Amino acid sequence: MFMVHKQKTQKKMTTSQRIQQGKPLEVWSTPDGSWTWEVYRKYQKPKGEASNPYARWFCKVKSPFVPNGELGDVYIKDIKSHATKISEE
Numbered sequence: 001m002f003m004v005h006k007q008k009t010q011k012k013m014t015t016s017q018r019i020q021q022g023k024p025l026e027v028w029s030t031p032d033g034s035w036t037w038e039v040y041r042k043y044q045k046p047k048g049e050a051s052n053p054y055a056r057w058f059c060k061v062k063s064p065f066v067p068n069g070e071l072g073d074v075y076i077k078d079i080k081s082h083a084t085k086i087s088e089e
Contacts, residue, residue: 025089037057037083040058057074057076
């Protein structure tokens with residue numbers, strides 16, 4: 001006898017769609033403008049991010065050390081503690 005299990009299908013998060021360079025979801029910047037985070041992907045919903053101290057975003061970070069920017073994951077708490085949101089998709 002074979003049992004068939006229905007798999008639950010989850011609706012894909014809109015923030016997990018394909019990344020388009022130059023079209024960030026949000027842009028965060030320090031008050032002096034020396035650091036900028038272009039957020040291209042969020043891995044969790046806001047409720048999950050709030051309860052997870054290790055929540056992260058995929059960003060392009062521009063700084064005085066890397067003026068052209070560098071791509072990578074950044075902890076949300078590090079961005080929010082030093083920057084403010086300056087634009088949103």
